[in-house]
Amino acid sequence: MITLYHAGYVTIEKPDVHFGRKNADFGQGFYTTDDPEFACRWVREKSGSDIIINRYELDESVLKIKTLERNSEWFEYIFANRRVKPDVFADYDLIIGPIANDTIYETFGIITSGFLSEEEAMKLLMVGDFSRQIVLKSEKAAEHLRFVSSEILGKEKIEISRKKYLEDNEKFQAEFAKAMKEFE
Template sequence: MLLYHAGFDVIKEPDIHYGRKNADFGQGFYTTPDKEFAYRWAKESVGKKTIVNYYELDTDGLVVKYFSRSEEWFEYIYANRHLKPDELEADVIVGPIANEIIYDTLGITTSGFLDKKESMELLMIGPEYMQVVIKSERAKAQLKWLSSDEITSQQLAEYQKLMAKENEEFQRMFAKKFKEME
């Protein structure tokens, strides 16, 4: 499986224990199998290079949990967002990114402001991008760094235009769905 990770460093040895515990699939090293999305998701920071790392994951012998946009997926995300213990025993989790991570929804989707049914309905709208999370040391041992690219400011600006256009469309869909729920 080819995977990509955007950030500010060349990461040959990822830390699966670094990062938010309340992310979509809990703590782990987040990647995507979608190269184009990795570039579009990349950010710029003053004084830092923007890097996309390329990896290959050998899934032989690993427990891989696949999620689709479903109630099971939502329940797992909702539990992680509310810091419930992660009881899923998987080395790797593959599934959709919750769109409120990609687009600005003012934090209302899984904050408790809405009931669970309403939250799930909102998380089901918009484009579906996939993420692959390396959760265990065993999976990390089977993740091989291949190379990295530095993204120029000009390239970033072009990708950010694409994301801004997509965000506008998502905001329209989100507002429409939110209004229907009133």
């Protein structure tokens, strides 16, 4: 049993794995994390809406799970999903793996332009902290997910999360710039 968190603007007791963007990192599915602090940092404020953190328990023992690491398989899977190619892991109930950093779009462009090799691009994608996403891809996964609670984030928690996000982003940008200089 694992505890999962989903951040958004509404309480979601029964998630729909077929809702959402098909061109997300791991394709269409219900995106969660096992890190409540990351869930708080990931969501953005929206005028007139509360930020809500939904908490779930998932019995993963009966699910077919694909776990990805930051490597070429992970990169190729995200690259294919961002281009809405057929899902090579469509027969899995749950996909677990790193969230792509904010420069993944630029990195895709750099690769296709021939400016960097795939090996150099992979080095760029390794920059930054590791945050894990856990995506429910099937009805079977949704059936084994139990809603526990939802919490409206207060202004203080939102400010703390926003500050942490900005600090993380500044650190990431510095590391990314350093990695790019190594390719010169």
